[in-house]
Amino acid sequence: MTDSTTEFFETLATRGHEPALExxxxxxxxxxxxxxxxxxxxxxxxSKGDIAVSRRNAKADCVVRTxxxxxxxxxxxxxxxxxxxxxxxxxxxxxxxxxxxxxxxxPGPRRKDA
Amino acid sequence: MSNDHxxxxxxxxxxxxxxxxxxxxxxxDTTGLFSFDTRFLARWVLTVDGEKLNPLSVDDLQYFETRxxxxxxxxxxxxxxxxxxxxxxxxxxxxxxxxxxxNHDDHPVDLTVRIDAASDFADLFEVKDALQKKGRYSAxxxxxRLVLGYERETFQRATAISASAPAKxxxxxxxxxxxxxxxxxxxxxxxxxxxxxxxxxxxxxxxxRGQRRARPNMERSLEAWLEDAPRLECDLxxxxxxxxRSLVDLAALRFSPPVAGRGKSLPAAGLPWFMTMFGRDSIxxxxxxxxxxxxxxxxxxxxxxxxxxxxxDDFRDEDPGRIPHEMRxxxxxxxxxxxxxxxxxxxxxxxxxxxxxxxxxxxxGDTRLVHExxxxxxAALNWIDEYADLMGNGYVWYQRRNEETGLENQCWKDSWxxxxxxxxxxxxxxRATCEIQGYAYDAKVRGARLARSxxxxxxxxDKLERQAADLKRRFxxxxxxxxxxxxxxxxxxxxxxxxxxxxxxxHLLWSGIVQKSKAKAVARQLLGPRLFSGWxxxxxxxxxxxxxxIGYHVGTVWPFDTSFIAWGLRRYGFKEEAASLAAGIxxxxxxxxxxxxxxxxxxxxxxxxxxxQYPTACSPQAWSTGAPLLLLRTMLGLEPVGDQLVVDxxxxxxxxxxxxxxxxxxxxxxxxxxxxxxxxxxxxxxxxGRYRV
Numbered sequence: 001m002t003d004s005t006t007e008f009f010e011t012l013a014t015r016g017h018e019p020a021l022e023x024x025x026x027x028x029x030x031x032x033x034x035x036x037x038x039x040x041x042x043x044x045x046x047s048k049g050d051i052a053v054s055r056r057n058a059k060a061d062c063v064v065r066t067x068x069x070x071x072x073x074x075x076x077x078x079x080x081x082x083x084x085x086x087x088x089x090x091x092x093x094x095x096x097x098x099x100x101x102x103x104x105x106x107p108g109p110r111r112k113d114a
Numbered sequence: 115m116s117n118d119h120x121x122x123x124x125x126x127x128x129x130x131x132x133x134x135x136x137x138x139x140x141x142x143d144t145t146g147l148f149s150f151d152t153r154f155l156a157r158w159v160l161t162v163d164g165e166k167l168n169p170l171s172v173d174d175l176q177y178f179e180t181r182x183x184x185x186x187x188x189x190x191x192x193x194x195x196x197x198x199x200x201x202x203x204x205x206x207x208x209x210x211x212x213x214x215x216x217n218h219d220d221h222p223v224d225l226t227v228r229i230d231a232a233s234d235f236a237d238l239f240e241v242k243d244a245l246q247k248k249g250r251y252s253a254x255x256x257x258x259r260l261v262l263g264y265e266r267e268t269f270q271r272a273t274a275i276s277a278s279a280p281a282k283x284x285x286x287x288x289x290x291x292x293x294x295x296x297x298x299x300x301x302x303x304x305x306x307x308x309x310x311x312x313x314x315x316x317x318x319x320x321x322x323r324g325q326r327r328a329r330p331n332m333e334r335s336l337e338a339w340l341e342d343a344p345r346l347e348c349d350l351x352x353x354x355x356x357x358x359r360s361l362v363d364l365a366a367l368r369f370s371p372p373v374a375g376r377g378k379s380l381p382a383a384g385l386p387w388f389m390t391m392f393g394r395d396s397i398x399x400x401x402x403x404x405x406x407x408x409x410x411x412x413x414x415x416x417x418x419x420x421x422x423x424x425x426x427d428d429f430r431d432e433d434p435g436r437i438p439h440e441m442r443x444x445x446x447x448x449x450x451x452x453x454x455x456x457x458x459x460x461x462x463x464x465x466x467x468x469x470x471x472x473x474x475x476x477x478x479g480d481t482r483l484v485h486e487x488x489x490x491x492x493a494a495l496n497w498i499d500e501y502a503d504l505m506g507n508g509y510v511w512y513q514r515r516n517e518e519t520g521l522e523n524q525c526w527k528d529s530w531x532x533x534x535x536x537x538x539x540x541x542x543x544x545r546a547t548c549e550i551q552g553y554a555y556d557a558k559v560r561g562a563r564l565a566r567s568x569x570x571x572x573x574x575x576d577k578l579e580r581q582a583a584d585l586k587r588r589f590x591x592x593x594x595x596x597x598x599x600x601x602x603x604x605x606x607x608x609x610x611x612x613x614x615x616x617x618x619x620x621h622l623l624w625s626g627i628v629q630k631s632k633a634k635a636v637a638r639q640l641l642g643p644r645l646f647s648g649w650x651x652x653x654x655x656x657x658x659x660x661x662x663x664i665g666y667h668v669g670t671v672w673p674f675d676t677s678f679i680a681w682g683l684r685r686y687g688f689k690e691e692a693a694s695l696a697a698g699i700x701x702x703x704x705x706x707x708x709x710x711x712x713x714x715x716x717x718x719x720x721x722x723x724x725x726x727q728y729p730t731a732c733s734p735q736a737w738s739t740g741a742p743l744l745l746l747r748t749m750l751g752l753e754p755v756g757d758q759l760v761v762d763x764x765x766x767x768x769x770x771x772x773x774x775x776x777x778x779x780x781x782x783x784x785x786x787x788x789x790x791x792x793x794x795x796x797x798x799x800x801x802x803g804r805y806r807v
Contacts, residue, residue, distance in 0.1 A: 020424055082455040086448035088268040088311050108425030
């Protein structure tokens with residue numbers, strides 16, 4: 001079973017295009033750390049909504065650093081990215097506007113009645 | 115806020131103090147230094163030789179700057195004061211204070227000057243609801259500053275306090291030993307700077323000693339802002355000063371949302387609780403200000419578009435396409451104890467978003483933005499059909515899904531008792547209030563225009579026009595109260611009319627949903643004795659079960675509300691009636707020295723002589739600040755028609771000659787001239803207007 005983070009990025013890669021991100025062009029790198037496992041990295045390249053996903057280490061316009069557990073919550077929709085940012089649980093470097101625009105791609109929580 | 119509080123602000127950083135300049139906050143008290151919904155300073159008390167000072171006067175220099183004149187002494191007798199104390203304070207990324215003490219005596223004095231400082235780092239929500247904190251406090255004396263801190267898990271906030279004069283710093287404040295020669299002075303600068311995050315980096319305050327020019331958190335300075343706005347020439351001095359006050363307050367209420375990455379500003383809702391992005395308030399204010407400062411609308415549309423809903427999230431009442439209602443940055447939002455990151459519980463803002471986009475293009479001709487936001491506008495139109503029709507009968511309904519901290523009433527009258535039947539009963543949920551149907555109608559009509567003329571999608575335009583016509587027909591049947599000749603406030607889930615008479619009828623005129631045959635009856639109600647107080651239109655008519663002249667949404671007059679009603683009356687050709695409302699609100703504005711409060715009492719004008727301010731009303735408040743601007747538009751009858759601005763004035767005689775010069779728009783700049791000829795109750799005769807390009 002894959003974790004929610006992997007599932008989120010792989011789904012994004014499979015879709016290849018995300019209409020909600022058509023206004024963005026740029027790269028976002030997610031550096032996900034953990035106290036008891038190796039760091040995980042995802043590099044997202046967006047060109048007017050076209051998305052390429054890789055795990056390369058490369059310079060990015062916006063770097064997002066957070067804990068793996070926190071990001072897993074965001075990727076599954078159980079946690080909110082903006083709240084995590086306000087809490088200091090997400091650190092941003094570079095163009096913050098890119099993550100703001102990208103947050104549209106995060107899913108909502110599973111609904112109780114669903 | 116009590117009236118003797120002094121407030122200065124810069125974006126969403128503001129300082130509220132007493133008339134001495136002191137801050138002594140309790141958990142429920144609103145004084146303090148606030149930034150991003152957090153109180154960074156809750157105690158800031160100046161003493162000289164252990165004694166507090168007495169205020170002589172306060173100079174409000176500019177919206178971001180004030181000066182306090184103080185003397186030592188214990189009460190009423192200041193005549194033998196040998197010392198004067200001046201505190202000059204400017205807010206901007208924290209605040210900068212210049213403290214000066216003058217010795218008027220003929221011998222030197224040695225004084226102990228003390229500033230007590232502390233912070234509770236309260237979230238504004240905690241101040242409102244008196245909640246207890248969950249994190250840890252700290253106070254640290256560094257080499258040249260005192261750092262107050264608060265920490266809860268990864269959430270960190272800090273306040274740094276420093277002085278230019280030599281000081282003994284302890285964990286509760288700063289002490290200075292001041293020796294002042296006869297006729298001499300002692301002075302120090304004090305800097306208070308907030309910081310967020312783990313980095314602990316403190317910026318410098320925006321103002322250094324002696325700097326007096328406004329440096330707002332925005333692209334344009336106050337001077338450039340005023341310079342760019344149309345010039346008003348008028349016989350009536352009070353209107354001139356109201357106009358200037360409105361422009362200055364609007365400048366002060368501009369706010370650049372962080373993380374927006376655009377550096378532009380939009381109107382925040384109001385002081386002190388609402389210095390943040392509000393969908394509805396920002397949209398209404400942008401509409402009011404369109405003929406004066408159209409760029410506010412552009413920023414509002416972009417910023418709200420950035421945060422448009424994309425998923426279904428019950429905690430935030432979010433749906434795809436829904437326009438956000440309120441954004442907050444404090445601790446409770448950060449820990450998801452409140453849903454404001456952002457919260458989406460408004461049933462009207464999404465339709466109003468499309469209305470603003472169309473009205474903006476009609477004024478500015480900026481089709482580029484209409485293309486840029488095509489996706490957002492389509493998603494908003496889609497939300498009306500796909501997510502808002504909770505009963506499946508073709509109306510927009512609301513019912514919160516977040517039952518703990520969501521909003522019960524998701525319309526502009528959002529207090530708990532605002533939606534009632536004549537007999538005072540409250541309907542169940544969901545509710546379909548009338549004005550939201552009007553906004554939805556208008557959004558479809560305007561959306562159709564944008565689709566046809568700019569997006570070149572005639573299929574969508576046809577569909578929206580069909581839907582709009584159908585909605586109008588059904589609405590005029592289902593909401594019309596036959597025995598009263600007005601539109602019901604809402605429908606309940608059984609399809610029954612929530613039948614009280616309210617100001618919402620005026621918004622229906624504004625939206626255009628009212629059939630021509632019914633407009634006259636509606637106008638008569640709005641100007642009739644049950645709704646019109648002489649100052650403005652009551653939110654709820656006198657005689658209704660819950661009517662209370664000082665009830666927040668059940669009897670008070672809201673200047674913003676009346677300004678949109680005046681616009682609605684103009685839309686249906688009721689020029690004199692619109693002018694009567696404008697005259698009432700502008701008279702009230704003169705009583706309030708040009709700054710209209712959020713709301714004032716619904717007492718009849720003849721009874722109280724003065725408009726009675728609602729006890730806890732916000733001031734300045736963005737859409738009250740915008741009301742005189744919209745009333746100027748309606749009095750002058752400004753209307754973009756194609757590439758020209760049509761001027762068709764109808765003003766009260768009391769205004770005399772009125773000229774609005776350099777009105778910006780797709781025509782370049784245009785002047786409008788008018789002469790007041792309407793007396794109360796008299797038919798309009800010979801009002802003239804002209805325009806030139």
